[in-house]
Amino acid sequence: MSKPSASPQAQAESYALYGLSYADDHVADTFDIRIVADMLDISYSHFYHTFSAVMNEPYWHYVKRHRIELAAGMLRHSGYSIAEIGELSGYMTLAAFSKAFKQHFKYSPKDFRKIQILPNEKRTLHITETITASFGNNMLANLFHYDRTERISISESTLYYTLLSHGDDPITEMVLKMNNHENRFRKIIEIFDIPQALVITGTLDAVPVTNYEKLSIFAGILLPNHQLAAHKQLRDNYPYLLQKRIQGGSFLKLRLPLSFAAAGIPMYEFIDRSCREGIFKMRDNQFFISLTGPNSCEIFIPLLKQRVI
Incomplete structure (x- = not known):
C-alpha cells in the first residue's frame, strides 16, 4: 500500500484505519504488527505510535479486544461450540481462549453464554433508539x-x-x-x-x-x-x-x-x-x-x- 498524499493528521488517521481494517480482516490469523507497517511502507515504531494516538489504545490491545468481543458475539448468536469460537477468534487452544476471555469479561465463555442481558446491551440499544426514534x-x-x-x-x-x-x-x-x-x-x-x-x-x-x-x-x-x-x-x-x-x-x-x-x-x-x-x-x-x-x-x-x- 502506497503512502497516502494528505495532511499529517489525515495521513495518520489513514494509517490507523488501515491497521484497524487489517486486524478485522485477519481475526483468525496469526500476524505480526510489522506486516502492517511494511504494507504501509512505514516503520514499526511510527505505525505503533500513530495507531495509539489516533485510536486511543495500542494496536495489540485493539486486536485482542476486537477478537474477544467478536467471540462474545458468536457465543450469543452462533451455534458453534466454545472450542470452535476460540479457533475462529485466533486462539490456538481452548485453554488460551478461555483464559483471555475471562481476563476481559470476568466470565468464562461457558458462563458468558448464559447471560441474558449483556453488559453493554441496554445502554447501546437505548442510545441507538434515542437517536433513531x-x-x-x-x-x-x-x-x-x-x-x-x-x-x-x-x-x-x-x-x-x-x-x-x-x-x-x-x-x-x-x-x-x-x-x-x-x-x-x-x-x-x-x-x-x-x-x-x-x-x-x-x-x-x-x-x-x-x-x-x-x-x-x-x-x-x-x-x-x-x-x-x-x-x-x-x-x-x-x-x-x-x-x-x-x-x-x-x-x-x-x-x-x-x-x-x-x-x-x-x-x-x-x-x-x-x-x-x-x-x-x-x-x-x-x-x-x-x-x-x-x-x-x-x-x-x-x-x-x-x-x-
Missing part, C-alpha cells in the same frame, strides 16, 4: 418475522468500504454521513457498470458487546469475487477504500419498507430473539443492511449450514 423504528416492527425472510446463497465477496465513525457517537455520525457516502458509492457502481454490487452498511464489531463509543460503522460496496475486472477497477481507482473479505454461503434476506436507520433496532431485536429461540443460528457477526432506496432496505443474516448442539 424520529425514523419510526418501532412503527413497523411487526415486519420482522422469520416467515417474511428468504434463504439465499451469496458467493465469496469483498467489501470496499469507508468508516463513517470509529468512536465517540457512531450512530449519529452514521445517520449524518450516510447520504453522501451512499450517493458516492452508487456513482462508482454506475461508472463501472457493476449492477451485481450492493451498497451496504453495518459494523465491524459485535453489537451490543462492543462499547458504544468504540463501534466502527462502515458504508461500502459489496462485490462478488468472480467480478475480476470490477475488482481491478475499484482497486486501481479507489486505493483509499478499505477492504474486507465476506464469506460466501447461506444468508437470510429480509426485505423491508424502512430506511436503514429505522431498521436498526428492530433488526437487532429480531436477530437476538430468533437466535435465543433457536429459529436460526449465525455463523459470524457479519449481518448487514443493503441500502435499496430512501425508505427501503434489505437485511442479510449469515447462517450456519448445520447448527452445532
